[in-house]
Amino acid sequence: MNPDATAGALPADGAEPAVEIHDLTVTYRTKPVLWDLDASLPAGHLVAIVGPNGAGKSTLLKAALGLVPRNTGWVKIFGRPYEKQRRLVGYVPQRESVDWDFPTSALDVVTMGLYGGLGWLRRPGRRERATAAACLEKVGMADFAGRQISQLSGGQQQRVFLARALAQDARLYFMDEPFAGVDATTERAILELLQTLRAEGRTVVAVHHDLQTVAGYFDHVVLLNMRLVAAGPVATTFTDENLQRTYGGRLTVLSQAAEALTRQKPFARDRAS
Amino acid sequence: MSPAVAILLVGGAVAASCALLGTFLVLRRLALLGDAISHSVLPGIAIAFLLTGTRNTLPMLAGAGALGVLTVFLVEALGRSRRVREDASIGLVFPALFSIGVILVSRFAYHVDLDLDCVLYGEIAYAPWDLLTLGGRELGPRALWVSGGILLANLVLVIALYKELKLGTFDPGLAAALGFSPVLVHYVLMSAVSVTVVGSFESVGAILVVAMLVVPPAAASLLTERLSRMLVLAVLLGLASTAGGYGVARLLDCSIAGAMAAVAGLLFLIAFLFSPSQGLVARLLRRRRLRARLAGQLLMLHLRESGAPRPRADLERRFGWDPATLDRVLRRLRAEGLVAAENGGLRLTAGGGLALREAGLDQVAHRD
């Protein structure tokens, strides 16, 4: 494998990495989700995190944001711990993570992106609302500003979330599957948005599911499967050869062993009870 | 101050406090927390009695307040363990605490009339005469000071932390990422709930508090799509229930708190049935209109297919609708000029063809 594509490589331009991950291990109960991960994600790029289900992609984002406890290791954002860099980071969670029946409008949700800058107690004012409206405009949702969020389609909800991230005006964005379950219009809108962000020198780290579009949408890729498999520019890492090998064989031995362990689990995925 | 005014003010203050906090409880799926606290404070008053040997209000309130906080803490901790959901954790915590209370009273205060109704829960009917005296001066009903103070504190809390409460309720993940600790916000809210609930129990009794925490916010959620308006509406509905309930209670000479809860329920029922956007009637009407439009379009497609005017009987056979339904559909189509009678049959008008095109149905062939 190309040495450039291996774990821990600094970006070629030598600039300070946007995200630096060291020795990161996260387990859920006793299940390793991320294991001994070292990686460095370059600033100013669109980075796709790609990997199978359960490979720890979302967990990586959450660990970086301090939303899940880490067993070992650390994550630094532009050289400092996240807690000190909150203002530089925007987050787009998975769409299912919130209650869309909540009594609030699209504009209101976008305004929430500005709360970080306001700090405790201060309320958003006219300026914040104007900023939020501008962000909605950027994702083509200006007409829906006053709409209750449950009355939006899935793609529109996703765009509201993106507008909220825009409002955060961050240097680095973490996005959890921004393209999941959206219509073609939204997909195009998101893509344009990502490119604008890159042109402005911002960094986007997005969990991505669709292998077909990785090369078209992103310029860097992190192949994740509990451990870091490879990371680097799409051109050198996401090669035909790598993909061929990636998709080449079907796993048998381990999955059998694992299945034997985990038979009879009808509720394994239901959070509690 | 006349007794009626005092009761309305006290009831209104309690209703407004409860509606403010209840809105967030309802959105956080913790609507039954008030009821849980109303049971789980028993060991608090038992312990307070055992420690002080009196049934005075202050120690009872302190004991009940402590248990209220313990209740929300335990419910939260159980939920956080992710082993049971919030509803089950409420159902685990309050029976256990109440049972401890019953055992304490049965063992150590066997001969004392120590129960929640007689030592903790107040009665709003008596509020006008329970005056606060300070340095020999009477300063109006004590319950008004208590509930007014609680209302003021809650208003300050909700206004000051509106943004944090909203974000923490809607999207705890983002709240945490932005540095607004949702856990801290949750504990602030829950402490406010337990203080409000216990303090209001002491002024007006349990049932009114439990009802006002849930019913007006739930009704408000059917009437608006904005959190700020939901808060205001919930407060207004709470006040309306207070006033209406007092009227009913005076009219029928029955329990004031019970009547207030019943009126709140009536207001909820009205919202449930007649809310313009969410109400049952509106939903049914919408569904009917949709079905009627669909039926009209089906009929029009059929007329377009066939080209020539079709007799009514033919249509009746073709769609298998009963004559009344067909009549209704035809009446509407003819009134809108989409279908016209011709030679004892029916045909599509030009306007009807246009309507079909506008509905995006011009390419659709109506198949059997």
Added chain:
Amino acid sequence: MSLALRNVLLGASLLGMLGGVLGSFALLRRQSLLSDSVAHASLPGVVLAFVLTGSKDPLALLLGALAAGVAGALFILLVTRQSRIREDSAFGIVLSVFFGVGIVLLTWVQRSPGGNQTGLDRFLFGQAATLMASDLRLMALFGVPALLLVFLLFKEFKLLSFDRGFAASLGRPVRALEMLLTALLVLVVVLGLQTVGIILMVATLVAPAAAARQWTDDLALMVPLAGLIGGVSGAVGALASHVLPQMPTGPAIVLVATAAFVLSLLAAPRRGLVGELLRRRGVSLRIRRENLLKDLYSEGEAAGGGRVAVPLARLLARRDMPRRCLRRALRSLTGAGLVERTPLGLRLSPAGEVAAAGVVRKHRLWETYLSRFLELDGDHVHRDAEDMEHVLGDDEVAALEERLGHPTVDPHGEPIPPRGAP
């Protein structure tokens, strides 16, 4: 054995079993607090039954309670189906409004000249110690068919509780099943009301089911287990109140059932909190130990092979972990005789070298596998693998090696030590 004890033992066990079984479905359907709601909602029914019959005949009051309880439950179903109101709010509304109406009626009846109306609300607070043979008969009459029904319709109820939409798509009469399950729940609640009271009823429906849930992920096991826990809690609570003076029976049962839940919460093998805490600490320590072994081994590799002494500072620089964590991991390694302290720093012992080679071998094989078989979708090995041990157990590693064709270098070009190599 005294009659009272016998009655209470039987009654509490039966009620506990019923509560556990029906409570399991309620727990999964987020209806745990339906019992609380329906129990309070029965008050107006009790008062109306008294007004209509003019007597405190228990059967009349029971029927009144049942009618109001069913009305409340139906209202809950209607509201949650036909609006955005969620279960917990609907429970709260029915609980407080019905109870409020009940109080209104009560104060009304209080004013009537008839007399004898006092204590109607005490109907809601039965006492477990006063269970009688007639109560047992009533419980058996309704309880045994209810259990039988659950047994017969287990598959349907399971489907309903797990995935309502899917059940409907299979053509099951979802609404009827839902009503039936809810009706059974209401029936048990009302039966329990005058015999054991609201509070015990709620606990009986929630605690055994929540306890059983901690032990198994399989509903077919959970339901009988909850029934068992409920039954045993009833019996143990009854015995406790028999042995201890002034120990009320109902609260004793509640506390025993709650204790069963707390025990399950802490100690259940897979979901237990204590186990998780220990495992979590174990996992962290194990990861750190393996990392240290690996580091010492690669330092040796870099120096051309063999065991070399590495200063602590260098290890710290490699790993950048808190000194405290490093020390603890090192203590564990030296204690196991895998690492030796030398004046120049830390060094693998001969045994440690073998262990380290094993760790490095596993890791590099694993890495090779992961980079070669980056299966997208359909590959559940990590998600389902239970813990580190199983992900990297010896058998799995051997099979992995076989599968990978005995590679000698990992994707980064580092050599993979052969099995058993020092």
Added chain:
Amino acid sequence: MRRTILVPLIALALAVPGCGERQADDGRPLVVTTTGMIGWLAGEIAGDNARVVSLMGPGVDPHLYKASGGDVRRFDEADLILYNGLHLEGKMVGILEKMSRRRPVVALADSLPADLLRALPGEAVYDPHIWFDVSLWARTVPVVERALAAVDPTGAGAYREAAARVTDELVSLDGWVAARIAAIPERQRVLVTAHDAFGYFGERYGLAVEGLQGVSTVTEAGLQDMDRLVDLIAGRGIKAIFVESSVPRRAIESVQAACADRGHAVAIGGELFSDAMGAAGTPEGAYPGMVRHNVNTIVEALR
């Protein structure tokens, strides 16, 4: 669904007489009492010189009383409020105490010397059920009379006369009760009820009193309490136990069943009025009738 509740509700509103009753203010003082027992006392003494209203109607247990909308008016218009005290009326007591600063509010029990009151074991509180000891109840007559006279000095003479008559009635009632109870064989003088309200009665007339549960309605019996009670009943061969008007029958019925299982047939002696009186217009709706009913029930069953 709501209609199913509303219809009978409305029907009831029309059917229950006395709802929203509003007697014209005829210039006579309005005396509001809490319990029916006090209401009887006040009514007898006041005669036609004052209007007497009891908050707690017939058959209402003061422990379980729920205030209603009309109470607000009754309190507001009252010229004199008489209540029992000793926490019988729960939280209402605290409010009545505060009210006493502004207007005539009198607690009957507070006027009794403390050594006549039953101190409850281990606690610094007293048993409030003073009316069960008729002689003690008679001692409250002057208190009521003085309170009435203070409110309505013009009727003082009438009140004094009526008070003397009531005192005589109560004293002879006291004697009657003592004589009736004496007809019960010594060994049988045990009064078993569901809850512990008959302490004064037992002390005055020489009966041992046993309850299944404590005074507070929140207390619950344990199985051992049950066994203890059954042992006692079977051991002493007690013939009858009693249900109370304000406590569900089932508790006592299950004691009966447990005794039967032990081979001791114990009858349910009848229903006693514990904290309330009977329906208005019946003999039990007045204090002496209520006492006679209780005593006759007890004596018939235990003799």
